[in-house]
Amino acid sequence: MTMDGSSLTAMTSETMRPELPPRPPMFAPGAVMIEKPTMADITAAEWRVLEAQRAVHDCGRQAKAVVDLMRVASADPSFGYAISMYAHGLQAATLAIQDGRDEEFVVVCLLHDIGFTIAGPSHGEFSASLLRPYISERNRWVLEMHQLFGFPHMSEHPEVTVDERERFRGHPHFAATADFVARYDQNAVDPRIPVIGLEAFEPMVHRLFAKAPLRRFQPGLD
Ligand SMILES: [Fe+2]
Numbered sequence: 001m002t003m004d005g006s007s008l009t010a011m012t013s014e015t016m017r018p019e020l021p022p023r024p025p026m027f028a029p030g031a032v033m034i035e036k037p038t039m040a041d042i043t044a045a046e047w048r049v050l051e052a053q054r055a056v057h058d059c060g061r062q063a064k065a066v067v068d069l070m071r072v073a074s075a076d077p078s079f080g081y082a083i084s085m086y087a088h089g090l091q092a093a094t095l096a097i098q099d100g101r102d103e104e105f106v107v108v109c110l111l112h113d114i115g116f117t118i119a120g121p122s123h124g125e126f127s128a129s130l131l132r133p134y135i136s137e138r139n140r141w142v143l144e145m146h147q148l149f150g151f152p153h154m155s156e157h158p159e160v161t162v163d164e165r166e167r168f169r170g171h172p173h174f175a176a177t178a179d180f181v182a183r184y185d186q187n188a189v190d191p192r193i194p195v196i197g198l199e200a201f202e203p204m205v206h207r208l209f210a211k212a213p214l215r216r217f218q219p220g221l222d
Pocket residue numbers: 112113123124146147
């Protein structure tokens with residue numbers, strides 16, 4: 001059961017630490033800390049400094065964080081499949097390489113379930129959102145819809161009674177998504193298939209996230 005607002009307020013006053021949080025270290029010598037209490041107080045000149053510093057700060061950091069997230073999952077136990085979700089990603093990407101697919105698609109395969117645990121029921125939207133600025137609209141749609149397109153491969157699943165993907169029959173990326181699930185997802189839970197190690201994929205992940213964003217995030221516009 002969740003706590004109501006007054007209980008949370010009481011808990012906060014009991015557990016509030018008397019000391020202020022320490023200033024974080026800066027990412028590079030000479031980088032400037034903008035000490036304003038609200039974002040509304042930050043001036044145009046300061047925003048320019050922040051944006052310039054962020055570009056340097058972020059360089060390579062997103063890709064490293066993504067690879068780290070995969071690596072952390074390498075120790076996860078299985079919930080039931082004969083391979084872990086970490087190995088499932090490696091297996092999907094390995095199969096894509098063996099089929100001669102391009103690097104963007106290989107990384108899409110590698111990361112398609114990266115949100116499997118932390119985003120659970122919406123993990124397709126999670127990977128689609130993560131990769132969206134750097135991949136084609138087709139690959140983004142594949143990621144977003146791959147859960148739903150898995151249904152035809154789960155005919156014995158007690159909760160799958162309707163082929164939901166039929167609602168999207170005729171969509172320009174229907175075939176690509178059906179192909180992804182058939183060739184690189186539903187069959188990539190086989191412990192007998194050897195996989196390429198994460199280290200081999202790491203430079204590919206870095207190259208993808210180093211691309212200039214194809215699309216900026218525009219809430220509500222698409
Ligand atoms: Fe998935």
